[in-house]
Amino acid sequence: MGQEAIERISGRGCVLRGDDIDTDRIIPARFLKAITFDGLGEGAFLDDREAAKGNHALDDERFEGASILIVGGNFGCGSSREHAPQALMRFGFRAFIGASFGEIFAGNCTALGLPCVTLDGADLEALMESVELDPGQQIQIDLQEMTVTSRAGSVHAHIPPGTRIQLVEGTWDGTRALLDAGDAIEEAAGRLPYVAGF
Amino acid sequence: MSQPATLFDKVWDAHRVLDLPTGQTQIFVGLHLIHEVTSPQAFAMLRELGLPVRFPLRTFATVDHIIPTDSQIRPFSDEVAESMMSELERNCRDHGIQLFDTASGHQGIVHVIGPELGLTQPGMTIACGDSHTSTHGAFGAIAFGIGTSQVRDVLATQCLAMARPQLRRIEVTGKLGHGVYAKDVILGIIRRLGVNGGVGYAYEYAGPVIEAMTLEERMTVCNMSVEGGARCGYVNPDDATLDYLRGRLYAPEGEAFDRAAAWWRSMASDPGAEYADVVELPGGELGPSVTWGINPGQNLSVDERIPTPADVPDAERPGLAEALAYMDLRPGQPIAGTPVDVAFVGSCTNGRISDLREAARVAKTGNVHSRVRALVVPGSLAVAQQAEDEGLDEIFRAAGFQWREPGCSMCLAMNPDKLSGREVCASSSNRNFKGRQGSPSGRTLLMSPAMVAAAAIHGKVVDVREVL
Known part of the structure; x- marks a missing residue:
């Protein structure tokens, strides 16, 4: 559990095109049969990759070593499995740039310190094309300035305001921040008729 | 007189512990439900932090995802499933959490048993490490799925940091x-x-x-x-x-x-x-709906034809092509008549007694097609008991359906109930994602339980209105 402030992330990008990529595809359910998250990196997109017979973005040697996954719309929709961001993190990704994200997936990413930032449509397309043409380039996500910078230029990025503060202030580890409420938790509970007793 | 407010506003405000420096709200969670798949890592994190469960009486557990539906006798034949069950038992015992296992008589899919036990009540906030926690909203609760780190947060604090939608x-x-x-x-x-x-x-x-x-x-x-x-x-x-x-x-x-x-x-x-x-x-x-693609939005009424590229906006064309290639369906083809290999009635979406009654009404009209493997999986032990009291199990068996024990079964393939190869499944579950039902090339057609039963009998997608 870290409290590291995450202000900037730089690295090479991997472009995974397509909308509505669900968490069952990110990590097939059979990999959830375990009581730890260990070894999940090997399962990342495994069925999609096998079906693509080497033509999947995660197997594309141009993107080897990439730490920023660039995706389309509604990425990570579906199941709440934290195994999905855990698998992508263990595969080597540290941040995600997309058109939009499934809400539970994005929340799970925040809890692991992995930013999910969104770009406007034309900016995202330009970034994807730029990285596809020049996969060796460095991409920078700046959560202070809220920009994504690549050879396609520097564009405005979006992230929910509370999430941004959690990441840049290093309070993305939820438990600690919530424990700070102290007795206010019991007080709030006591005001609820169903907790106090009808 | 205060301003008119929505239920969402009232529940949110009643459960607000404080406003966090991030601008998010710290919300008290009135009911926390856990199961064997997304909780073990949360308990491990709690142990690492040396923290207790703050409100053990506000968390309830059951086993549903990995439990086999043929024989639930312990130990399970699948060693990994058995270890997940044992871990849940240990965590519940160590922390004083009520576990509804098969011996309790209350085991079932977490979103079926919460309501049926009266745990789910209006005005509550409800969280569970499962995206279908939204089910409990039927009672006027604010209920949502969370990930494992958030399960840890709820165990440790009974709270979540949330942005108001x-x-x-x-x-x-x-x-x-x-x-x-x-x-x-x-x-x-x-x-x-x-x-x-x-x-x-x-x-x-x-x-x-x-x-x-x-x-x-x-x-x-x-x-x-x-x-x-x-x-x-x-x-x-x-x-x-x-x-x-x-x-x-x-x-x-x-x-x-x-x-x-x-x-x-x-x-x-x-x-x-x-x-x-x-x-x-x-x-x-609305007509009886059937999905034709690889996400639940890709559906139509059973009397409609699968869209052609000309029917959809430019932006949706790649998705249409990808879906039809995976499903091996042709644009412009009627969805009715699509052959099915497997039929599944069950899940947290449609595994309750009223669902089984509707499927049984259709099951009375014929026998399961010789090519089809058909499963009926009650959502809980209570649903199973009620169905057996009403003789529904006999109706299903007589028609050639397998009558199983409660669990998530073929909805998500974390147990022995799975598709194989390119099988097509008429399913009353909730997701037709690629590979969802356990075969990386398996295909799912989502529909109502009555439509599933009709597909089982006819060996293909049919309009249930013509059967009933």
Whole structure:
């Protein structure tokens, strides 16, 4: 559990095109049969990759070593499995740039310190094309300035305001921040008729 | 007199512990449900932090995802499943958490047993490490799925840090036609608003069609809110809600029930409350729905044809092509007549007694097609018992359906119930994602339980209105 402030992330990008990529595809359910998250990196997109017979973005040697996954719309929709961001993190990704994200997936990413930032449509397309043409380039996500910078230029990025503060202030580890409420938790509970007793 | 407020506003405000420096709200979680798949790592994190479970009496556990549905005798033949079950037992024992295992008589899918035990009540906040927690919104609760790190947060603090979503009211008007069910309503909503239309929103379902629904039907609608991108969806509590709750194991009794009922009713949205968005859907226009693609929004009425590239906006064409290639379906082809290999009635979407009754009505009309493997999996031990008391199990068996023991079964393939190869499954579950039912090339057609039973008998997708 870290409290590291995450202000900037730089690295090479991997472009995974397509909308509505669900968490069952990110990590097939059979990999959830375990009581730890260990070894999940090997399962990342495994069925999609096998079906693509080497033509999947995660197997594309141009993107080897990439730490920023660039995706389309509604990425990570579906199941709440934290195994999905855990698998992508263990595969080597540290941040995600997309058109939009499934809400539970994005929340799970925040809890692991992995930013999910969104770009406007034309900016995202330009970034994807730029990285596809020049996969060796460095991409920078700046959560202070809220920009994504690549050879396609520097564009405005979006992230929910509370999430941004959690990441840049290093309070993305939820438990600690919530424990700070102290007795206010019991007080709030006591005001609820169903907790106090009808 | 205060401003008219929505149920969402009232529940949110009642559960607010404090405003966090991030601008998010620290929300108290009234009911926390856990299962064997997404909780073990959360307990491990808690042990690492040396923290206790803060409110052990507000967490309840069951086993559903990995439990086999052929024989539930311990130890399970699958060693990994057995180890996950043992870990859940150990964690519940160590922390004083009530576990509804098979021996308790209350085991079942977490979203089936919460309501049936009366744990799920109006005005609550409910969280569970499972995206279909939205189901509990049927009672007028704010219920949402969370990840494992958040399960840890709830165990340690009984709280979550949440950003307030916008609220969209979805009014389903008119009256549903013959052979059209709650499943068709939610599939219709997702088709209309899209699988990401609800991102950033909570959904309030309302209007005559929703008001006329039983609580079980409302659960089916709320269950698939998440397939429409909305993390939670709810229906305002009314007489039907109170009637459902009266006499349930964990519901208040006697005068306490009356006091509870008054509070529950007070939490309903006020007339004149404001919504960020209001959408109207004419219920009478809905037919029995079937999915043709690889997300739940890719559905149509059984009497329609699969879209062609010309029917969809440019942006949707790659998705259409990908879906049709995976499904091996042709544009412009009628969905009716599509052959099926497997039929599955069950899941947290459609594994309740009313679902089994509707499937059994259809099962009486014939025998399972010789090519089809058909499973009926009750959502809980209580559902199984009720069905057996009504003789539904005999109807299913006589027609050639397998009558199984309760669990998530073939919805998500974390247990022995799976598709193999390119099998096509008519399924009453909630997700038709690539590989969802356990075979990386398996194909899923989502539909109502009655439509599944009809497909099982005819060996292909048929219009249930012509069978009933």
